[in-house]
Amino acid sequence: PQAGDNIVFRIDNLEEYRFFCRRVARVRMAAARMPAIFGAAEIRPGSGRTATSVIQPPPKRPVVYFRFARHEPLFTDHELDELGVETRLLPLNEGFEHFITSAHEHVVSLGPTATLLFDSLSDLSGHYYSDRMIGNFFQLTCPLILQTGSLAYFTLRRNLHSYHAVAPITATTQIMVDLYQQEDSLFIRPIKTEGRNEEAAFVLFRLDTPERLTPINDSAGIVSVLNEEPWPGLRSASYRMVGVWDRLFQRAENTLEAVNPGTEDLGDQEEQKDQLLRLIIAREGRILELARRYFRMEELIAIWKRMIGTGFIGGKSVGMLLARAILRRSDPRWRTTLEMHDSFYVASDVYYTFLVINDCWWERQRQKDPATYLDGNDRARARILRGRFPDYIVERFADMIDYFGTSPIIVRSSSLLEDNFGNAFAGKYESVFCTMQGNRNARLQEFLQAVRVIYASTISDEALTYRQNRGILDQDEQMALLVQRVSGTPGVPRGSTTGEGGHYRGRWFFPHLAGVSFSYNSYAWHSSIDPAAGLMRLVFGLGTRAVDRADDDYTRVVALNAPERRPEAGLEEVRRHAQRRVDVLDLREGRHRSVYFSDLLQEENAVPLERVATRDRTLARRSGVPERALWILTFDPLLRNTNLVADMREMLETLREAYGTDVDMEFTINLVPDGGYRIALVQCRPLQVQGAHIPAARVPDLRRDEVVIRSTGGVVGHSRVLPVGRILYVRPDQYARLAESDRRALARVIRRVTSVEPVEGALMLIGPGRWGTSTPALGVPVQFTDIGRAAVLCEIDRIHAGLIADMSLGTHFFNEMVERNLLYLAVRVGQEDTILDTEYLEGFPNQLEHYLEASAGDWSKVVTVIHTTDKLVLNADSRNQTAILYKKRVSVDTIDVDGVDYLT
Structure with a gap:
């Protein structure tokens, strides 16, 4: 063997491999003990000196045994001591990624002179039950050993594994040898001898002594050795593929x-x-x-x-399936109320294999280092977006595409950490709709690109920063996929009639309703609302309008114990805050898009108006108003005339009891002709609600000049009292003057401030319009990662008239607020009793230069950073929907509840 070689033995019995490992250790030990050989004294004429030529002993080659398998050790304790073999333990129970990372760290640290002896790779299949992962391990480890110049020995059981393990190992290793034992004789048969003595390949040799091999040429001898064990069949046979x-x-x-x-x-x-x-x-x-x-x-x-590949199906798939199982066990009636799902699961090992064959593994490992986790991400994402899939996986994908035909599907992220206890990953990874129109190859390519997009999202800056902030950057994160038939029906174009057999095909595809519901209501806008009864956010059409921020539109928010109690006051507010745009799949153009509800009514016959909308009688009395403009999406008929609210509440209560914690759930609803409905439960996960039962604290009697902010309504989050140590205030008048590019650049400025270690007291962000909007004209377009250590988000309706708190409820942004235990306040400047003392806020010295240094002057008119030096207190009462920021008169003590400071 040469430096850098990987030598793989295929065996029937572990003793055959154990013999070679012990032999290798003895040879290395003998070489290490070789003394220096001194040559003859050499007299150099005229020098008067005697020189001695010295042949130095070869460098020390440590022999290291990598122990990870369940089989008996390759060496006894006595042999380890006698032969000077060092043992390194590799962990199996913490996931494949941790296992392989640990192995690679040892290989690199041992350097080029080491001889490495690995336990049987077949035992990995006994732990992971995945031949593909054995192949992945070898494809990653073999080149590393070649690069470091060490020498490594491996083994695996002959005829045990499918081609998913055998093919990549055979292709990657330098030397592969079959070992056979017949009675007391040991035979070897080289299968691959890369770059050396290729004439010996596939010749059977008997090992007479460690130094002597005898070729077996007679047919009887060859047949008797090769058939010592029962013949398993040809490697390409169908039964060998399992x-x-x-x-x-x-x-x-x-x-x-x-x-x-x-x-x-x-x-x-x-x-x-x-x-x-x-x-x-x-x-x-x-x-x-x-x-x-x-x-x-x-x-x-x-x-x-219904799995493609091996491994885990991921958190989103588990949550969906588990919630359905819980409901079915609780009451048989859910079998008819719930719409059957039609799902496939692309397992997590496919993701690892994709990274390996597209040379993306090492970039991903660098992302575990907090100091470099964002370095080179653009390059890695570009490689993923161009990546190829193994042929056998593409074939499985194609079979699945044939099953779905031309029905739209959604490809959803379902990572191991996603939707689990403690980590929601709300909106951090992509989900992609595929309209599945066109010929077979076009539909397959559409799906493959959707998979690439989701795989690339695992290394997005936002996802990695989320993991870094939550201390899980180094955890084993694998991406599985949930592939589902989209719940809904294609619309019926106006004027169309069904063709032969009743078949028709409209342009738009959508479910009648969709939304998200919570077992705990963090926005109890009226005293009659019980937070523990839960909340539902309802939209017409696809659910993306319910979970993605759409700051130019509204949704229906329903308190499940008081569905008739709306956040809006009066018909005019109801009309203004009704949903106007609908998310649909455009089957003609093959994309996801938003259309106006009124335009949809003009084109479609299939909208059940009388069940989801209310006719605006005021507009109906006016002449010239189109019929489609008379309908407002209130969902009142559905909420009033069906059991939807009761069903939703029972579902949440059942799931909360089973999970032992609050939950949130995504769903779609399709209305059926008999007046009923079918609920498609598409996602369920634990909801991390902190401080839900902390009572509101009494507000002291205050003079008007002691109040900085007072608002009524729009308090989202549990009640609390916080000493405010810093305020970042975006001045509405100055923000309105910024160009759109500068408004987007403002997010980086805010991140510089919010990422700094906090001073004593909470950090409060105050700004115009929506924090986190994607539309800079409607607010400050920060991402959640820009908010950093903020504890309070305060939105002023100066540039967004009619600001209401429920616009964010149920969105991914809202889920992160709940997960981070942030408090949200909406300040309606024109509302009675509202106070906003901007003169006081602008009177503080601006500390922005401490965060931006040279560039602070460019932003100092727009952003004011206030160090309040323990002068302000925020009291928020979520039950009574009041919040007040006031000047503190005397020192105030705090108590800690669930890791949060509260004043006493």
Whole structure:
């Protein structure tokens, strides 16, 4: 062997490999003990000196045993001491990424002189049950060993693995050798000898002594050795294509078929079920416990049959399936109320394989370092967006596309950390609609690009910064995908009639309703509203309008214990704050888009107006008003005449009880001709609500000149009292004068301020319009990562008339507010009793230069940073919807509740 070689032995019995490992260790030990050889004394004429030529011993080559498998060790403790073999333990229980990273760190640290002996790679399949991941491990590790110049020995069981393991190992290694044992004789058969003695390839040799090999040329001898074990069949045979992963599920299916239908999981079946859960759902934690309680074996087998690749199906898929299972177990009626889902799952190992074959793995590893996690991201994302997929995966994708036909689908991110306890990742990863129009290849290419876009989003600046801020940058994060048929129907064009067989095809595709609901209502805008009853945000059309910020439009917000109690006061406000635009799929142009509801009515027959809208009688009395303009999307008929509110509340209560915490849920609703509806539950995850039961504190009696801000309504978040240490104030008048490019650049300025370690007291952001809007004309276009350590967001309606708090409820931005325990305030300047003392705020010295230094002067008219030096207190009462920022008279003590300071 040469420096940098990877040598793979294929074996039937571990003893065969153990023999070679011990032999290698003895040879290395003997070389290490070789003394220096001194040459003969040499007399140099005229020098008067005697020189001695010295042949130095070879450099020390440490022998390192990488231990990770469940099989018996390759060396006894005595042999390790005798042969001077060092053991390095590799962890298997913390995920594949941690395992391979640990192995690579050891390889690099040991350097070019080391000889590395690995446990059987086949044992990785016993842990991960994935041949593809064995191949990925070798494809990443072999080049690293070649690069470092060390020497490595591996083994795997012959005839155990599918081509997903064997093919990449054979293609990547320098040397591959088959080992056979017949009675007391050991035989070797080189399969690959890259760049050396290629005539020996596929010749069978008997190992007579460690230094002597005898070729076996007679047919009888060859046949007897090669058939010592039963012939497994040709490698390309269909039954050889089944790997350890599929065999495990097939055994579970056979076990299930052997028991009587309807019996509970018992004995071996329960053990197999737990094994399957750890393979596709989770290895540990609360989600695994819930899955044990609510998933049945047949449901896990059904998931397997809709999986592409091996590995986990990810948090979003698990949440959707688990919520459905919980509801079905709680009450059989949910089987008819819930619309059946039609889903496939692209498992997490496909993501790893994609990174490996497109040479993106090493860039991803650099992103675990907090100092460099954003370096080179653009280059890596570009490589992912151009990436190729293995042929066998593309074939599986094509089969799935054939199944869906020309029905629109959505490809949704479903990472391991996503939608889990503690980390929502709301809106951090992409989801992509595919309209699936055109020929087969066009539909396949549309899907492949959607997968690339989602894979690229795993290394977006926003996603990585979210992970960094939450201390999970180094955790094993794998991206699985949830592929679903979009719930809905194509519209019926006006004037169209159904063709032969009743078939018709409209331009627009959408569900009748969609939305998001919460088991806890963080925005109780009236005293009659019970926060524990939950909240629903409802839209007409696709649910993207409910979860993405649309600051130029509105949605219907429903308190589930008081659905008739609206945040708006009077018909005029209801009309002004009604939904006007609808998200749909345009089947003609093949894209997701927004259209005006009134335009949709003009083109479509299939809108059930009388069930979702209210006719505006005031407008109806005016002449010349088009019929389509008379309808307002209030959803009042649906809420008043059906059990939707009661069903939604029961669903949330059932899920909250099962999860042991509050939850949020995304859904679509399709109305059926009999007056009923079907709810498609598309997502469910734990909702991290902090301080929900903290009572409001009494506000002291204050003079008018002691109040800086007072607002009524628009308080989102639990009640609290905070000492305010810093205020970042964006002046509305100056912001209105900025060009759009400068408004977008303002986000970077704000990030510089909010990222600095906090002084004593909370950081409060005050600005015009929407914080986090995508439209700079409507507010400050920051991303959530720009907000940094802010504790309070205060929005002034100076540039956005009619600002209402519920515009953000249920959006990804709102979910991050809840997750971060931020307080939201809306200040309506023209409202009675509202106070906004801008003169006081602008009277403080501007501390912006402490954060921006040289460039502070350019922004000092727009942004004022105030260090209040413990002078201000914020009291927010979410139940009574009041907030007041006032000047503190005397020192105030604070208490800590759930990690948050509250005044006493």
